[in-house]
Amino acid sequence: MRILIVSGVRHARDYVPLLRSLPGIEVIGCADTADSPFAEDSADLASTTGLPLLDLDQGLASCDVALVCSEPTRHVDLAVRALEAGRHVLVDKPAATDTRGAQRLWEAADRSRGLLSAVHRLHSPQIARARRLVDSGAIGLPLAVDAEWIAAGGLDGTTVERPELVCDPALSGGGELVNFGWYPALAIRHLTGLEVEEVVAFSSAAPHAPLFGGPHGTYGVEDAAVLSLRLRNGVVATATVARAPAGVGPAPVSSSLRVLGSHGHVLADEDAPSVTVRAADGGRLSRRIGGPAGVTALRRLFTEFGDDIRLGRTPLVSAADIHAAVAVVEAALSSARQDGAPVVPAARTADTTVA
Structure with missing residues (x-):
C-alpha cells in the first residue's frame, strides 16, 4: 500500500x-x-x-x-x-x-x-474491549456515557509546535472543542450506536476567560468545555474536553470512557491502560490491556484501513460517522455561544453536487 x-x-x-x-x-x-x-x-x-x-x-x-x-x-x-x-x-x-x-x-x-x-x-484496546463488552450484553442496555479527553503540557511547543494550529480559527477552525471534541463524539456514537438529538454545552471561550490562560485567550477560543448530550431512546451522555498545564495521567492525552448500563457499567481507561467491569451483584473485573493507547490505536487504524481497501469493507469510521461527529461539535460550539441553549446537530442535507 x-x-x-x-x-x-x-x-x-x-x-x-x-x-x-x-x-x-x-x-x-x-x-x-x-x-x-x-x-x-x-x-x-x-x-x-x-x-x-x-x-x-x-x-x-x-x-x-x-x-x-x-x-x-x-x-x-x-x-x-x-x-x-x-x-x-x-x-x-x-x-x-x-x-x-x-x-x-x-x-x-x-x-x-x-x-x-x-x-x-476507536481501535485502542480499551475502547475496542469496552465495545465488545457492551455488545455482549454484560452491562445490560447502555443508558448513559461519560467521556473525558484532557491534553497535558499546554501549548509550549513540546505537544504543539505552533499554538495557532490549535487556537487560530483561520487554521484550526476553533479551540479545543474542534481539536478534541471529535474523539468523544465518535466514541459515544461507537459505544451506543445512537444518534445525538440535542446538545447543551458550556465553554471557556470569549467572552469568558480561558481557564488556564495562554494563546487560547489571545484568539478568543476555549481551552475547556463540558457537553451534555441527549441521544435517541432516552440515553444521555456527557463529555469534557480540555487542555491543561498538567496532565491527569502520564500520557500526553488522558482519556476515559464510562458506560452505565441497566445491569452494570464498564470503564475504559486509556491511561492505565485497563478496562473495568462492575456488575449489579457486586462482581468486579479489571484487566490491564496493551501499551500506549494512542500508538496502538494508530497502528491498528493504518493496518485495518489497508484491509478495508483489500476486502472492500466499510471503514470503522465512515463519511456518515465523520458528519455525525462534526455535527455534535458544531452544535456544542453554537450552544456554548448561546450560554448553554439546546442545539440540534445538523443532519445531512440534499446533495449539493453540481452536475
Whole structure:
C-alpha cells in the first residue's frame, strides 16, 4: 500500500515512522499545494525523513492512499481533491471543522471509487474491549456515557509546535472543542450506536476567560468545555474536553470512557491502560490491556484501513460517522455561544453536487 503524505503539518512527523514500521506499507513521499501556507513544513518533513518532495498531482497519481495532514481548515479541500483523483483517503483529525465541510467529504466519497476514513482512536484496546463488552450484553442496555479527553503540557511547543494550529480559527477552525471534541463524539456514537438529538454545552471561550490562560485567550477560543448530550431512546451522555498545564495521567492525552448500563457499567481507561467491569451483584473485573493507547490505536487504524481497501469493507469510521461527529461539535460550539441553549446537530442535507 503506497501512502502519500498530503501536507506535512503537525502529526505527519509522528505518522511517518509509525507507517514505516508496518509491513506492506510504503510512504512514497510528501506533497502539498503551491499556495500552501505551510509549504516549509512539507519540505522540512521530506528533508528530515528522506522522503521525496512531490508535486501534489504527481503524488496523487502515484499513491494508493492519501493521508491528509494539513492544518484542519484545509483538510476538506485536500481530501476532496484526493477523492476526486480516485484515491483512498485518510484525513487527520478533525476531518472537517463544520458540517458543510463534512457534507462535502461525504458527497465526494459517494462519487469516488476510493474509500474515505479519518484518524480516530476507536481501535485502542480499551475502547475496542469496552465495545465488545457492551455488545455482549454484560452491562445490560447502555443508558448513559461519560467521556473525558484532557491534553497535558499546554501549548509550549513540546505537544504543539505552533499554538495557532490549535487556537487560530483561520487554521484550526476553533479551540479545543474542534481539536478534541471529535474523539468523544465518535466514541459515544461507537459505544451506543445512537444518534445525538440535542446538545447543551458550556465553554471557556470569549467572552469568558480561558481557564488556564495562554494563546487560547489571545484568539478568543476555549481551552475547556463540558457537553451534555441527549441521544435517541432516552440515553444521555456527557463529555469534557480540555487542555491543561498538567496532565491527569502520564500520557500526553488522558482519556476515559464510562458506560452505565441497566445491569452494570464498564470503564475504559486509556491511561492505565485497563478496562473495568462492575456488575449489579457486586462482581468486579479489571484487566490491564496493551501499551500506549494512542500508538496502538494508530497502528491498528493504518493496518485495518489497508484491509478495508483489500476486502472492500466499510471503514470503522465512515463519511456518515465523520458528519455525525462534526455535527455534535458544531452544535456544542453554537450552544456554548448561546450560554448553554439546546442545539440540534445538523443532519445531512440534499446533495449539493453540481452536475
